[in-house]
Amino acid sequence: MARNQGLNLDEVLNKISAKDRVGSEMQESKLIYSVVGFLPACDMVDNALLISNLGYLLGQKGLNTCIVDLKVFNPNLHHFLDAQPSKKGSGLIRVLKSDKVDFREEIQATKYERLYLLSPSPHDLIEEYLDFEFEHLERVIDTLKSMFDIILLDIPNNPPLEFCLGAMKYSHIGFFTATERIEASSNMVRMLDFAASVGISTAKFTSVILMNMQDIHYDYKGLKEFGFNIVAALPLVKAAYASALEGKLYIRDNPLVNRYFLKDMRRLADILGNQ
Structure with a gap:
C-alpha cells in the first residue's frame, strides 16, 4: 500500500505546476521571519504532526x-x-x-x-x-x-478567540494548512476577510501547505485563482500518525520515511531556515 501511495502522489505533484509553488523567492529575501504561524483551513489537517517534525528539522539546522x-x-x-x-x-x-x-x-x-x-x-x-x-x-x-532564533505558532482556527487573530497579527509569515476538501479555499478567504475587517494584515497568510494528499481529483489551480500559493504538498502517511501515537517523530525515528513527505518537509525547513 505504501508503494502505491508513493506512485499516486508523484502523479498528484505533477499536477501542481512549478509556477504554482513558491519558496525560492522567500529564500532569496534578506528579511528574517522569526515568528511563523500555521493555521488550519479545514478538517483532516494535523498541524501538530507538521510542526513537531518541522521544528526538529529546524533544530538540526542549528536554530x-x-x-x-x-x-x-x-x-x-x-x-x-x-x-x-x-x-x-x-x-x-x-x-x-x-x-x-x-x-x-x-x-x-x-x-x-x-x-x-x-x-x-x-x-x-x-x-x-x-x-x-x-x-x-x-x-x-x-x-x-x-x-x-525561530518561533512556530500552532494557531487554532477559532476567529473569536484572541489567540487566533492575535497570532495572525504577530506572525511575520504564516501558512494555511489544508487538505483536498472543497471548502478549504472558501474557508481561507473568509478567514482573511474577517482578519482584514479588524485591521490585521493578511498578505503574509497567502501560502498554503497541503497535507494528507490522497490522489483525488482536486482543483489545485483554484487555490491560485483565490490568490494562494502552494509551498508544500505532504502525502497521507499512516506511519507518520502511528509514530505520533507513540510520541515519536516520524522523520527521525522511522527507518522507512516516505520520500515525498521528507522532501517537502526539508523544503519547508529550507524556506524558513535559510532566509
Whole structure:
C-alpha cells in the first residue's frame, strides 16, 4: 500500500505546476521571519504532526526553535514531542498572566536538540483563557523572539478567540494548512476577510501547505485563482500518525520515511531556515 501511495502522489505533484509553488523567492529575501504561524483551513489537517517534525528539522539546522501551542482548549503538541504536559496553572497561561514570570521555568526542553515547547496545560479550565487580549500575546511573543532564533505558532482556527487573530497579527509569515476538501479555499478567504475587517494584515497568510494528499481529483489551480500559493504538498502517511501515537517523530525515528513527505518537509525547513 505504501508503494502505491508513493506512485499516486508523484502523479498528484505533477499536477501542481512549478509556477504554482513558491519558496525560492522567500529564500532569496534578506528579511528574517522569526515568528511563523500555521493555521488550519479545514478538517483532516494535523498541524501538530507538521510542526513537531518541522521544528526538529529546524533544530538540526542549528536554530534554537520554540514551538508554541496556542490551542488552549485542546493542546496536544506535548504528546507529539514526547514531553510531559504542563501542570495546571503553568506553562503558557502563567507567562500570559504576568510579565514577572521567568520564561525559563515555563518553557519545556524536549529531548531533541535545540527544540523547546511552550504549551498550555490540558488541566487548565477553558474559561481561564477567555479574558486575554492581543497585548498579552504580543508580550509573550516579543519575549520569545529575544530568546530563540525561530518561533512556530500552532494557531487554532477559532476567529473569536484572541489567540487566533492575535497570532495572525504577530506572525511575520504564516501558512494555511489544508487538505483536498472543497471548502478549504472558501474557508481561507473568509478567514482573511474577517482578519482584514479588524485591521490585521493578511498578505503574509497567502501560502498554503497541503497535507494528507490522497490522489483525488482536486482543483489545485483554484487555490491560485483565490490568490494562494502552494509551498508544500505532504502525502497521507499512516506511519507518520502511528509514530505520533507513540510520541515519536516520524522523520527521525522511522527507518522507512516516505520520500515525498521528507522532501517537502526539508523544503519547508529550507524556506524558513535559510532566509
